[in-house]
Amino acid sequence: MRRRDFLKTGAAATGFVAAPFLSRAAARSGDGPPALGGDHVTYVRADETAASALSEGYAGRHVVVPRLRALCRSPRAVGEVVHWARDTGRRFAVRSGGHCFEDFSQSPDLVIDLRDLNRVHVDPDGRVVAGAGAQVADILQALAGSGRVLPTGTCQSVALAGLVLGGGIGFLSRAHGLACDALTDVEIVDAEGHTLTADHASHADLFWACRGGGGGGFGIATSFSFRAVPIDGTIYFDLAWVLAPPDAARILTHWQAWTFAGDHRFGTMMVCLPHFTGGVFLRLQGLSTAGLDRTERHVARLVDGARLWSPARVEQMPFVDASDLLWTDDARGQMTSHRTRSLVTAGPLTLEAATDMLARLVQSGADPVSILIEPLGSAVSETAADATAFPHRGETQSTVQIAGPPGSTVAAGIYDALLPQTAGAYANYPDRDIAGWPSAYWGTNLPRLQAIKRRYDPDDVFRHRQSVPLA
Numbered sequence: 289m290r291r292r293d294f295l296k297t298g299a300a301a302t303g304f305v306a307a308p309f310l311s312r313a314a315a316r317s318g319d320g321p322p323a324l325g326g327d328h329v330t331y332v333r334a335d336e337t338a339a340s341a342l343s344e345g346y347a348g349r350h351v352v353v354p355r356l357r358a359l360c361r362s363p364r365a366v367g368e369v370v371h372w373a374r375d376t377g378r379r380f381a382v383r384s385g386g387h388c389f390e391d392f393s394q395s396p397d398l399v400i401d402l403r404d405l406n407r408v409h410v411d412p413d414g415r416v417v418a419g420a421g422a423q424v425a426d427i428l429q430a431l432a433g434s435g436r437v438l439p440t441g442t443c444q445s446v447a448l449a450g451l452v453l454g455g456g457i458g459f460l461s462r463a464h465g466l467a468c469d470a471l472t473d474v475e476i477v478d479a480e481g482h483t484l485t486a487d488h489a490s491h492a493d494l495f496w497a498c499r500g501g502g503g504g505g506f507g508i509a510t511s512f513s514f515r516a517v518p519i520d521g522t523i524y525f526d527l528a529w530v531l532a533p534p535d536a537a538r539i540l541t542h543w544q545a546w547t548f549a550g551d552h553r554f555g556t557m558m559v560c561l562p563h564f565t566g567g568v569f570l571r572l573q574g575l576s577t578a579g580l581d582r583t584e585r586h587v588a589r590l591v592d593g594a595r596l597w598s599p600a601r602v603e604q605m606p607f608v609d610a611s612d613l614l615w616t617d618d619a620r621g622q623m624t625s626h627r628t629r630s631l632v633t634a635g636p637l638t639l640e641a642a643t644d645m646l647a648r649l650v651q652s653g654a655d656p657v658s659i660l661i662e663p664l665g666s667a668v669s670e671t672a673a674d675a676t677a678f679p680h681r682g683e684t685q686s687t688v689q690i691a692g693p694p695g696s697t698v699a700a701g702i703y704d705a706l707l708p709q710t711a712g713a714y715a716n717y718p719d720r721d722i723a724g725w726p727s728a729y730w731g732t733n734l735p736r737l738q739a740i741k742r743r744y745d746p747d748d749v750f751r752h753r754q755s756v757p758l759a
């Protein structure tokens with residue numbers, strides 16, 4: 289299927305690409321936004337009933353109601369609204385799934401909102417074309433039963449746009465790489481309002497930047513094409529421990545060694561929480577594509593005689609069902625209601641660092657802090673650090689998210705103690721307080737990203753507090 293058919297913009301889009309602003313003056317009345325009709329865009333003003341609900345981020349965490357929200361349904365509408373915003377000197381934010389930790393998709397003025405560009409089409413050969421506003425759940429559903437998957441992120445209501453533009457880490461990352469590694473092309477509206485298709489051959493630099501350079505800095509992505517990967521059987525596993533901090537630290541370091549020396553077909557995530565007994569609650573969830581027997585044996589090696597808090601669960605099930613279990617709103621609900629700080633560790637945590645971290649964690653008691661660790665490496669590190677804009681390709685790196693009540697001294701102490709072991713931070717887990725955030729997010733890829741920014745958006749039309757700076 290051709291992308292043009294998929295997006296249902298037909299001749300309108302073709303005409304738009306050739307002569308993007310031919311009808312702009314006619315389409316606009318006075319200084320108002322472009323009038324294009326409901327197939328292309330719906331405007332919601334701040335005083336309308338729907339405005340507030342549409343302004344919520346994930347789990348209603350932040351609500352900034354913009355004066356105007358443009359719910360765009362075609363690349364043409366996106367281009368026209370961008371051009372209008374430039375003409376009239378309006379600042380705007382770009383929103384797809386609204387999951388940004390730091391509200392970069394919110395604005396009190398204008399929000400260009402892509403949530404309705406959410407169609408997903410799967411070709412028989414495994415090519416997936418998805419609108420920028422499609423959520424991980426939409427992709428899972430579209431691929432269910434097809435024998436193929438995309439290595440997306442874990443949370444099902446995250447939209448593709450933010451996820452892929454920043455990288456996209458999930459349980460299949462060690463087996464198949466990041467979400468952005470499966471990308472074959474992106475359709476994107478640039479600062480002039482033109483619709484471009486960027487891939488390895490055309491606008492290759494922009495394509496490079498769209499794989500890890502972060503959302504909201506180079507243009508507005510309207511759709512993505514991916515190559516889905518075959519998957520043959522998935523096994524979900526789930527382990528939990530309640531242990532004193534030194535014992536929990538031993539499990540944690542053992543798990544990291546098991547991960548980095550082990551089978552790339554095992555994807556895991558560890559959550560650490562203070563337990564009311566004064567110990568540490570560790571929960572490890574995982575997904576394996578290594579077959580049931582092999583998974584049971586390998587998971588047994590991980591447990592290695594340590595007393596579990598509840599019986600281990602190791603169960604074969606369809607990928608889509610396992611995905612439902614992998615994002616539950618228990619401990620990780622804190623990621624949304626709490627302030628989250630994040631970093632990428634340079635290597636596995638030492639036993640000393642893990643013990644210190646967990647000893648601090650149990651001090652958080654009544655105002656619990658949670659720590660979530662996702663290992664990278666394996667297929668993520670098979671792509672060179674400069675092959676895409678996502679730089680964290682080390683074989684033993686992990687992301688660590690520390691979520692706590694705003695102002696939590698425990699969370700701050702854990703973060704500060706980990707800094708010496710840190711290689712940077714993941715742009716999709718943004719943190720407004722990171723010192724030197726451009727280098728933390730993009731490392732040695734930063735100068736190239738800045739050059740691309742200067743080329744495609746020299747006036748910094750697409751910007752938020754932590755988008756790639758011009759210089």
Ligand SMILES: Cc1cc2nc3c(=O)[nH]c(=O)nc-3n(C[C@H](O)[C@H](O)[C@H](O)COP(=O)(O)OP(=O)(O)OC[C@H]3O[C@@H](n4cnc5c(N)ncnc54)[C@H](O)[C@@H]3O)c2cc1C
Pocket residue numbers: 346381382383384385386387388389392393402420440441442443445446447448449450451453454455456457458502503504505507508509510623624716717752
């Ligand atoms: C509960 C939760 C779970 C998460 N789980 C994971 C996970 O498993 N793996 C992972 O890698 N990440 C995860 N994340 C982080 C997530 O990848 C980022 O928050 C991502 O940026 C969200 O994208 P979005 O489109 O939903 O959010 P938005 O808030 O809409 O956008 C995020 C950023 O992208 C920009 N943007 C949005 N749409 C576009 C567009 N169409 N074109 C250009 N720029 C755009 C915005 O301006 C903003 O800067 C999670 C976040 C949350 C809150």
